[in-house]
Each structure stands twice: as C-alpha cells, then as structure tokens.
Amino acid sequence: MAFIQCDFYSEVLGVSTSVNVLLPEQTSTQIGMEGRSSGRKHPTLYLLHGLSDDHSIWMRRTAVERYAAPLGVAVIMPNIGRSFYTDMACGYNYWTFLSEELPRVCQSFFPLSDRQEDTFVAGLSMGGYGAFKWALRQPGRFAAAASLSGAMRVQEMAERVPHDYRLIFGEGKELAAENDLFALAAKAAEEKTALPRLYQCCGTTDFLYEENTAFRDHLTSLGIPSHYEEEEGTAHEWAYWDRQIAKVLNWLPLHGPKDKE
Template identity: 60%
Template sequence: MAFIDCHFFSETLGVSASMHVILPQPTTTQIGLESRVVKAKHPTLFLLHGLSDDHTIWMRRTSIERYAAAYGIAVVMPAVNRSFYTDMAAGYKYWTFISEELPALARSFFPLSHEREDTFVAGLSMGGYGAFKLALSCPEQFAAAASLSGAVDVVELSKQRDPVEFGRVFGDLDQVQGSRMDLFQLAKDVAQEEGIKQPKLYQCCGTEDFLYADNLRFRDHCRDLKLDLTYEEEPGSHEWGYWDHKIQAVLEWLPIR
C-alpha cells in the first residue's frame, strides 16, 4: 500500500484541509503484507473520525493499512474537526465539504473509482453518524455504509452533552428532530422513496458503550423500515481495541466487486 499525507486548499471551507489516503499497490516481495489491486480505478472507503479525533487517528490507533491491503481498496480519511459532518450553524460548511468537494478532489488527485458500486463510507462515533448521514442523504453515491459505535441519535445526544456546542453545530436544537440532520428521518425518507437503490448498512456497538441504547433504537427503527441492515453487538466499550477489531469485520462485509 501507498500512504499519502495530503494537504490541500478547500474552496468550501476557505482554509487548508487535510486527509490521509492509502492506495492499493501490487506487491509480491513486501514482508508481512498481502496486497492486491482490484482494478485500475480503486474501490474506495471514506473512513471518518470521531469527535475528539482528526484525519490521523485511524492510522495511529488501528492497522487499517494492513487490513485494507488484502481487499485492494483505497481508504480516504479526512479531517472535519468537531463538526458532526454538518454545515454548522456557527462555523464551517463541513457537510458540503464532505459530501461534495472532498470526493471530487480525492478523485481528481488519485485513481479512485467514480462508480457508486465501488464507493463506501464508514466511521466511528461522530464518524458513524457521518457515515450513515452520507449514505442515507446520498444513496445514489454510496453502495454501503458502516457505523461503529455511532452517535446515531443526535437529538438524544444533544440533551446529554454541552447544549452550547451542539447549538453551534446544529442551530436550534428543537428543530433537529425530523430534519435532514436526524438519521431517523433520513432512514425513513430512504425507505419510502421509490426507484432508488438503497445503501447496505452495517451497524455495531459494544454492549457497555454509553451509546448502546441509542444504537438499539436506531437498529429497531431500520428493521421496522425493512432497510438492508446488518447489526452486530458484543461486549465492548467506546475504545480503540473494539474499533480495531470491528473495522476488520466492516472490510469483510463490504460488497467489494
């Protein structure tokens, strides 16, 4: 695999932005790494960080490069600060950045596939929210999405966390439920929309995680809507040992062609 520490200017944000990228490389002599290339334009996983992290965290806390090598998949890991992947009420337009500008720029810089069937998104905690938000808002762009210990219920979470910070992100918190920032509403919209390809969804959460109850509610909501959801749970908390383990399950689950 090739590893790129990429810094670029974002027209959307009006500031310099960063992402880590790993790209498949065919090798036969590299010790300890099984690597292959699926096609010239690589299938791509956009891998999102959590609230207290940045674009470096997946490389620092997991063996994502080694895991991805066996699948011939590129991995793009952008930085979005504490934005919840949202056009912030008092801040930057990170939703426009992550849903429009970043994929276009990444594909212009690197040999990444433009096809929906080759495009996936995953993330942990805040990034799990971002992954499902992307796939459910843009089902024409993403074939599959995975949430690891995701902050899937931002309405409930905003009641437990700093309302001032959440207000800077989402605006009037009384208006979040039922909006395009509410995953429960987005799931309902996708389930009811005719003539679209619904993304495959993968959701996991440790049973000792503080977000476990929220994840159960979202799981049941998706099942009631009959969305294509794979759900897994096991003992675990909100920590990197769990996520290093589960990102391997995500890669195995992805419908890589």
C-alpha cells in the same frame, strides 16, 4: 500500500485542510503483508473520525492499512473537526465539503473510481453518524455504509455537549430532518429509495448502546435490511473498533460485476 498525507486548500471551507490516503499497491515481497491492486481506478472507502479525533486517528489507533492492503481498496480519511459532518450554524460548511468537494478533489488527485458499486463509507462514533447520514442522503453514491458505535441520536448532544450542539445545529432549534438519521431512514422507506447495504455495530456497555439498538429497531420496523452486531461488555474503545474495521472491510461488496472503465 502507499500512505499519503495530503494538505490542500478547500474552496468550501475557505481554509487549508488535510486528508490521509491509503492507495493500493501490488506487492509480494513485503514481510507479513501482501498488497493487491487491480491496476484500474480503485474502489474507495471514505473512513470518518469521531468527535475528539482527526484525520490521523485511524492510522494511529488501528491496523487499517494492513486490513485494506490485500483487498485492493483505497481509504480516504478526511479531517472534519467537531462538526458532526454538518453545515454548521456557527462555523464551517463541513457537510458540503464532505459530500461535494472532498470526492471531487480526491478523484482529481488520485486514481479513484467514481462508480457507486466501488464506493463505500464507514466511521466510528460521530463518524458512524456521518457515514449513515451520507449514505441516507446520497444513497446513489454508495454500495455500502458502516457505523461503528455511531452517535445515532444527535439530539442527545444537547445534554452531553451543549456548546457543540449550539454551534453545529443552532440555538433552540428543532433538529432539521436532513440531520436526523431516524427521519432520513423513514423518508427513504416512505419513498421506497434503494439504499446501500448497511452495517451497524456497538458494544453493550457503550454509552451509545441504547441509541444503536433504537436505530436498529427503527430500521427493522421500516423494513430496511441491515447487518447488526453487538459485543458483550464492550465500551467506546479502540480495541473494539480495530476488530470491527477489519470485519467491515471484509464485509464490503468489493468483488461485484465490473464494467469496463
């Protein structure tokens, strides 16, 4: 695969920002890895980082390139800071950047498909929240979404990281429904919205485990289908996420019916 470290100016953020990109490359002579590319616009996975990380972390901590190469999928890894993928009360408009500007800019730079059946999102921890939030708020954009050890109840941040919570969601404000995964799922069920395929996983000793089982049960109660996995004795750790991102990539519906481009 081609690995591109891309710096560009964001009109939404008003500053320069960074995104790491993996692009499919058809290869057969690389030792230990074979690349695949359809020669058309690439199916694309937006891969989101956690609270203490940045756009470089997936390449530094996992073998995501090796997992993605034989599948012919592009991977977009943006830098979203500690924003919880939100237009911050005191900060930058990272939700608008993620959901509007980033896809438009990346599709102008790289040969990425803009079709729903070719577009996916996944993330870990804060990024798991971001992935499900994006999929629930813009379900027509994605064919599938995955949350790895996701922060499903952001209200809990008010106790864990109160300063971040105030900067992101505001001082003393009730969490808006647009930022609440439980409320977004309930709204989708009430409106009978067609949702992307959902994949959720968490370790049983992760500090976010109870949030994840609560959201799993919430989806079940709403009649929203999802794939759920948990791993006994696993905490909030990269060895687990490395295993899981390989599973997620193989779970993605990458080989569905294709229309002519």
